[in-house]
Amino acid sequence: MDNIAGTKSGLIWAVHITVAVLVALWLFPTVGLLVSSFRTADQISTSGWWAALFPAEINEVYRAAAPDDNRIAEGDRFVVAGNVFGQAGAKEVLVWGVSSRAIDAYRAGEVADLGDGETITLLADGTYEWRGNDDQISGRGQRMFVTAGAPPEFTTGNYSTVLFTEGSGGGMAKAFFNTLTVSIPATIIPILIASFAAYALAWMEFPGRALLIAAVVGLLVVPLQLALIPLLKLHLGIGIGKGYLGVWLAHTGFGLPLAIYLLRNYMVGLPRDIIENARVDGATDFQIFVRIILPLSFPALASFAIFQFLWTWNDLLVALVFLIDATGETTVMTKQIVELLGTRGGNWEILATAAFVSIAVPLLVFFVMQRYLVRGLLAGSVK
């Protein structure tokens, strides 16, 4: 419906600008976290993350090299030359001065007159030349107050700290694997169970089918908060305790209604002919399911797999209740981050990096599999 008649070009510009503003607003917080995770603690605490994208201005004081050792005679005059930054071009001189009261007196390349023929000049790359007579070029080096621009500087040091330092600094690598151990079976098991059930609900005749479908729709919205106490008691009672098995079972139970609902809706729409032909040819239900239904249902399976994976990866509550015991050996990333928020609330380099480690995988999954995610959302909520 692009360019429908009556659309004014001015309005189209308003649309472009509004969308650009919306996108910028939505992206800005996440970009802030990403940029912060590559900055050092010092940088983070002295300037906002948006400043990291531009050259930073810093004020520094340098001294010319000690004249008595470094001066070179040129006739009856002497010269001390060198570079204030140590190596040419490490930073860029913007303005400079020779007195603390006028630190921006000269631009780069200008010559400062120090009186009685004594001069000093400072180039943009940091090279200086200090000239004068025997008496002037002696004692201590001339001071230079430099306002320099440093190029944007980023570090990956935070990531190694957060991933590999045990204790309160991070240990995110372990938590990362724990999260993976939770979410992969917690994604696959409900898919297996739900796809068999969905097939039965879609293509097998048996009494009570309609009632079961209604029950699934009802259970779709039961808040999992209700399940916490009874199930924790049950798990402790039958000896599963807190651990991976418990958290897989819990995620399976909580994910099943959506899985069955999505998959059944999809399977019902598959062509009846294929299934009946297979039946006539003597295929059993198990064969029909494995050879025909499963491959044809791939889009629906993928949609649900993404949902469940994102949900289990990002989950905090279920892991808190069913997985993490007093030893903390099985801690997941979300829990680790909440802990860091409590203990290292001001250390943004640690927090931002830890958070980004945990959201990197979902973001990757999101951008690669977005098509299936959208399809699943549409199937799951629009009638």
Place this chain on the structure above:
Amino acid sequence: MNPALQGLLTIAIGVGACVGYFYFANQILDKVIFPARGPNAGRNINRANHIRPWLFLFPAIFALGLYLAYPVVETLRLSLSDREQGGAFVGLDNYSQMMSEPKFWEAMRNNMLWLIVVPAMSTAFGLLAAQLTDRIGWGNIAKSLIFMPMAISFVGAGVIWKLVYETRPDDIAQIGVLNAILAGLGGAPQTWLTIPFWNNFFLMIVLVWIQTGFAMVILSAALRGIPEETVEAAIVDGANPFQIFFKIKVPQIMPTIVVVWTTITLTVLKIFDIVFAMTNGQWETQVLANYMYDKLFRAGDWGVGSAAAIIIMLLVSPILVWNVHNARKEMR
């Protein structure tokens, strides 16, 4: 053992057990219990086919029953019994104790605020984004970027937004965007998350940020489904773009708007992680789910905790009934 290896091993066992059940249960049914050979071959096949649906359904029914249906009943029972008296029936004591706590009413008030603000704002922003991105060339990229927060965990989003709300003392540079803007305008820095009442809205923004993409995706599909003739007819009649949007398009996608609204409402009712990670209910930001968690795992009072869970269930149940009603109507 290496954690990665250990993880892989546990994964293999968990998934393997599940695949094994379906495969062997079918094998046993067809080969051992009702073999399709011998004198009763035909009858055996029929019998096996009567049992097979239940074989397929058993793990699902078992898990649904145990993990969702049973807890509803059990939580109700726990909310009516007392921990200190060894689980004796105490009627509505837990509820009356809960109702006498100001923290509970604070949580109720906040939950109601969340219920009004978050679905309304998410749907409004989603509708705006859906309508606008459908009309421009780079709309799909824009959509994908607005949709992105959907993949981020509530905890991750909490950290992201805490950085936005970060406060530093007055005399040094502000590193939180909000305070930096305020400082740029000449104001004094605020600790946003500790300002009672208004801090609720700062938490809500996080959820709106996450849910807008969801609303946008669904509403955008609905907008594309509108018959073009209706829009063309309106243009011929001289309607301006705003009239087309509000008088032609919105009424036609009203059912979808309702679905989006209720889906977000369900998320809001259960909201826990954002509050838990960002304020933990301090400074008058308590919500029901976090109140419940506090009662269960900090105070160890499962009577009142269960009562709070039942309140959440009661708030959800109108939507439950409505959904089941719709699903049944559709199947007929």
